[in-house]
Structures are given as C-alpha cells and as structure tokens.
Amino acid sequence: MVLDRAEGDQPVQSVLEIRHDRVMIQKWDLSCGAAALATLLRYQFGEPVTEEEIARALMGRAEYRRASRARPGPRGIFLPRS
Secondary structure (H helix, E strand, C coil): CCCCEECCCEECCCHHHHHHCCCCCCCCCCCHHHHHHHHHHHHHCCCCCCHHHHHHHHHCCHHHHHHHCCEECHHHCEECCC
C-alpha cells in the first residue's frame, strides 16, 4: 500500500515540487530575466503572462536589436558595429 499523504491529511510534496511552486522555471539559457519577471507579474500582480511573451516583448525593443548587431571585441566584450 502506497501512501501519498502524511499524517494530518496534508499532501506530500518533494523538495523539487516545493521549489517550483508558484515559480516560472526558465525554458532557455538566456531567459532567466523573462522568467523572473513573468513569475512576479503572474503570482504577485495576477497578470497571466508567460516567459515567452516577456522574452518576445524584450527582444522587440530597440536596445535588443542594437545589441544583437554588435560584434565581439577583445575578451568577448560586445562592441557596436561601425
């Protein structure tokens, strides 16, 4: 017989389940900011947004487009193209 509840009739959760509760886990290597912002907007302010929506909105900004046209300089620092 397998028990899925501890004494006191509380559901049993793993540490991983507890850590992921009410947190949007990032899906891409560079989307930690988008996932963090989506977590705040969804769970703190009740805005039903996704990590992908935030990432796409951020990538559509002029600052992102300028940065994506940059070229690598010394030590991997990105410099604007001339």
